[in-house]
Amino acid sequence: MTEHDERSPAGGAPAPGGTGHPEAGRGPLHGLRVVDASTLFAGPLTAMHLGDLGADVVKVEHPRRPDPARGHGPARDGHNLWYKTLGRNKRTMTLDLSTDGGRDVFRRLAGTADVVVENFRPDTLERWGLGYDVLAADNPGLVLARITGFGQLGPYRRRPGFGTLAEAMSGFAAMTGAPDGPPTLPPFGLADGITSFAAAYAVLAALHSRHHTGSGQVVDLSIVEPMLAMLGPQITQWDQLGTVQPRTGNRSANNAPRNTYRCADGRWVAVSTSAQNIAERVMRLVGRPDVVGEPWFATGAGRVAHADELDGAVAAWIADRTRDEVLAAFEQAQAAVAPIYDAADIAADPQYAALHTIVRVDDADLGPIAMQNVPFRLSATPGSVRFTGRSQGADTDEILAELGYPDGEVAALRAAGVI
Numbered sequence: 001m002t003e004h005d006e007r008s009p010a011g012g013a014p015a016p017g018g019t020g021h022p023e024a025g026r027g028p029l030h031g032l033r034v035v036d037a038s039t040l041f042a043g044p045l046t047a048m049h050l051g052d053l054g055a056d057v058v059k060v061e062h063p064r065r066p067d068p069a070r071g072h073g074p075a076r077d078g079h080n081l082w083y084k085t086l087g088r089n090k091r092t093m094t095l096d097l098s099t100d101g102g103r104d105v106f107r108r109l110a111g112t113a114d115v116v117v118e119n120f121r122p123d124t125l126e127r128w129g130l131g132y133d134v135l136a137a138d139n140p141g142l143v144l145a146r147i148t149g150f151g152q153l154g155p156y157r158r159r160p161g162f163g164t165l166a167e168a169m170s171g172f173a174a175m176t177g178a179p180d181g182p183p184t185l186p187p188f189g190l191a192d193g194i195t196s197f198a199a200a201y202a203v204l205a206a207l208h209s210r211h212h213t214g215s216g217q218v219v220d221l222s223i224v225e226p227m228l229a230m231l232g233p234q235i236t237q238w239d240q241l242g243t244v245q246p247r248t249g250n251r252s253a254n255n256a257p258r259n260t261y262r263c264a265d266g267r268w269v270a271v272s273t274s275a276q277n278i279a280e281r282v283m284r285l286v287g288r289p290d291v292v293g294e295p296w297f298a299t300g301a302g303r304v305a306h307a308d309e310l311d312g313a314v315a316a317w318i319a320d321r322t323r324d325e326v327l328a329a330f331e332q333a334q335a336a337v338a339p340i341y342d343a344a345d346i347a348a349d350p351q352y353a354a355l356h357t358i359v360r361v362d363d364a365d366l367g368p369i370a371m372q373n374v375p376f377r378l379s380a381t382p383g384s385v386r387f388t389g390r391s392q393g394a395d396t397d398e399i400l401a402e403l404g405y406p407d408g409e410v411a412a413l414r415a416a417g418v419i
Contacts, residue, residue: 027054028381032207035060035109036090037097038119039067041163041189042223043147044086045196047117050203051089052374053383058109058399059087063094063419066392076366080389084363085371087389093400094393094419097128101418106130108403111138114216115203119147122157132218142216143206145199151222161223163191170227171234171245178249191227198226255300256307257282257314260340267323268340271314271330279303281335283310286317363388393419 036047051057073082096102149161177184252258273279296302330337359373374383
């Protein structure tokens with residue numbers, strides 16, 4: 001795929017109905033402007049999702065302190081690779097919001113926007129004279145998405161907050177890891193990623209409400225709450241039973257067998273038996289049809305109570321076969337199995353290729369680079385990756401010109417350190 005391709009179904013065929021739709025090739029959010037005044041991950045990812053769907057996203061960074069995300073993770077030839085994805089579909093400008101000139105520019109920019117995404121500590125925008133009351137007076141339809149560690153209310157509101165803290169305080173770490181091991185954190189920004197989808201969802205809900213009311217509103221989102229929402233019935237379980245979910249490693253507290261298993265060639269697979277008929281197929285496949293008729297086998301809880309026996313049988317059967325043999329046998333038996341993939345496996349997988357899950361985009365610094373595509377397909381107005389993350393401030397002059405600043409004022413702002 002090139003940087004101009006839209007998200008399309010298997011085989012690269014045009015999306016059904018797409019060619020005749022008036023917005024085809026633009027994305028469903030074409031015409032919306034989003035100001036991304038956030039840093040690091042949850043806020044910028046939110047703006048990225050909106051940009052993927054066609055919104056004009058303007059990334060605002062401090063002229064001397066760029067988004068720290070530009071320094072996270074691996075780089076090639078001095079160019080940060082993570083930011084090539086995180087900053088995609090965003091024009092970039094520099095602006096010091098702590099200065100009078102910077103605040104004036106920001107107010108004018110926000111006055112042209114549908115959405116502003118920010119993750120400053122609570123009260124920071126208000127201290128700068130850029131609170132929602134001020135921004136909404138200029139632009140009553142504005143949606144202000146405020147993404148912080150703990151939200152705008154409560155005793156923790158001004159604490160610094162990162163995804164790691166959300167993964168700890170949501171209950172995720174407590175239930176993740178081996179039973180005899182420590183609580184475990186993910187090796188990537190899980191909470192930030194989940195929050196970004198929740199924030200994009202909330203922004204779209206606020207924009208839909210605006211169609212009826214004519215007014216924008218504030219979206220107040222803590223990183224902790226979306227993570228908590230994804231973790232199943234732990235709160236209800238504690239409320240009704242007084243118990244908390246224990247750490248079970250790769251096993252499930254709700255069904256068995258469920259685990260990762262090592263094959264004869266040293267590669268790994270994962271097996272799930274959430275459905276009763278799948279559990280039956282798996283145990284017949286691995287040579288233990290006798291357990292299927294046991295009364296305890298009829299429920300997930302019953303199987304969990306016999307997880308050692310079930311898990312041992314599956315593990316022993318898989319250990320005698322190569323991964324390809326295991327996958328073929330499970331597929332023939334219509335049982336649920338998946339290979340444990342790394343990035344190289346993902347790039348070579350035909351299913352991902354059919355879905356266009358990986359897109360290759362032209363980049364001014366590195367040439368064509370691969371990254372994850374928009375994570376869903378729309379038949380008439382698909383999203384797309386139009387361009388990769390740009391250098392800091394690459395579009396400052398262009399954006400200021402759109403706001404009506406003549407060349408002389410732009411030069412004065414630059415000389416004063418505002419941009």
